[in-house]
Amino acid sequence: MNNINKNGKEEYIMxxxxxxxxxxxxxxxCEEAYVDTYMRIDERATNDPKKLNDMLDRNNxxxxxxxxxxxxxxxxxxFEFKGWFINIxxxxxLNQFVKTYGDIVIYxxxxxxxxxxxxxxxxxxx
Numbered sequence: 001m002n003n004i005n006k007n008g009k010e011e012y013i014m015x016x017x018x019x020x021x022x023x024x025x026x027x028x029x030c031e032e033a034y035v036d037t038y039m040r041i042d043e044r045a046t047n048d049p050k051k052l053n054d055m056l057d058r059n060n061x062x063x064x065x066x067x068x069x070x071x072x073x074x075x076x077x078x079f080e081f082k083g084w085f086i087n088i089x090x091x092x093x094l095n096q097f098v099k100t101y102g103d104i105v106i107y108x109x110x111x112x113x114x115x116x117x118x119x120x121x122x123x124x125x126x
Contacts, residue, residue: 014088016116017109022123025083029120030101033084040081040111047073081111086118 017038020029046052047070049061062068065077088094098104101120109115 012089014116016086016088016106016118018084018086018118018120020120020122021125029084030086030097032086032097034086035082036085037080037082038085038112038115039078041076041078041113043074043076045074047075049075 015036018029018033019025020027023029042065044052044057049058052058052061061075061077065079067076067078069076086097088097097118101122103121105119105121107117107119109117
């Protein structure tokens with residue numbers, strides 16, 4: 001997303017999904033976070049919903065979600081969800097975020113690979 005700053009210069013805003021290792025996704029993960037919608041992609045390792053093992057999924061595949069499709073031999077559909085997001089405008093701002101909140105992990109969101117996710121790594125997981 002592009003934005004014009006107060007000096008009239010165009011700057012690029014990087015939008016990240018944000019969460020904490022230690023908290024539920026329903027709690028505010030940091031002061032800068034805001035709620036926004038995103039598309040969660042439901043992907044199954046078959047090229048036809050009729051091949052799904054679960055009868056409920058097989059019968060309701062096209063009734064639920066939107067943008068039903070086959071990509072790389074897998075069936076996919078989209079669902080709109082809400083999640084926490086932050087905007088990072090520069091590497092300096094990302095560095096300041098780390099100084100404020102501690103260690104972070106940045107990774108591709110498994111629910112939608114087009115969305116990068118920042119996890120504030122404030123508790124042990126693995």
